Amino acid sequence: MKKEIDQVDRQILQILRHDGRAAYTEIAHQLGISEGTVRTRITRLLQEGVFGFSIHTDPRKLGLHVLAIIGLTTKLGLQQNVAEELCKLPEVRFVGAFSGKHDLIIQACFHDNEELITFVNERLSQIHGIMSADVSLELKQYKDPFTYVRNDEVVI
Numbered sequence: 001m002k003k004e005i006d007q008v009d010r011q012i013l014q015i016l017r018h019d020g021r022a023a024y025t026e027i028a029h030q031l032g033i034s035e036g037t038v039r040t041r042i043t044r045l046l047q048e049g050v051f052g053f054s055i056h057t058d059p060r061k062l063g064l065h066v067l068a069i070i071g072l073t074t075k076l077g078l079q080q081n082v083a084e085e086l087c088k089l090p091e092v093r094f095v096g097a098f099s100g101k102h103d104l105i106i107q108a109c110f111h112d113n114e115e116l117i118t119f120v121n122e123r124l125s126q127i128h129g130i131m132s133a134d135v136s137l138e139l140k141q142y143k144d145p146f147t148y149v150r151n152d153e154v155v156i
Helices: 007-018 024-031 035-047 079-087 113-126
Strands: 066-074 092-097 104-110 130-137
Touching (some): 007 035, 024 035, 079 104, 104 113, 113 130
Antiparallel strands (some): 066 104, 092 104
């Protein structure tokens, strides 16, 4: 039976959001609770899939200077198949199904515009079920926290 996420859980998540390497003792000190409580709660949250530890890389610092958001229209009944194929492509960082103009929206990263053109013309064109692709380039990024914990729900 999954336990409800409470204010203490949210506070722990908020601390980890800012510093994923925060020691349990430091979290406990900040929240005025025992280290054992922090350890137990983090273990439970991990087991329940509320969050997971990972690293967040900046694509631009890895030489990937072209970030594209690509809206895809798929043939009826093939959305799932197309999404599964897109997930296999190393350039693709995000795949999601949406309502509205596009059936799927992906985010993909490239070294340069030539690599993006090759991706669209040679890789996407080979995926059965894609009817059209609407490519938008990211010009400037204002926010990409990689994680989500609403600040207005957490009081530290």
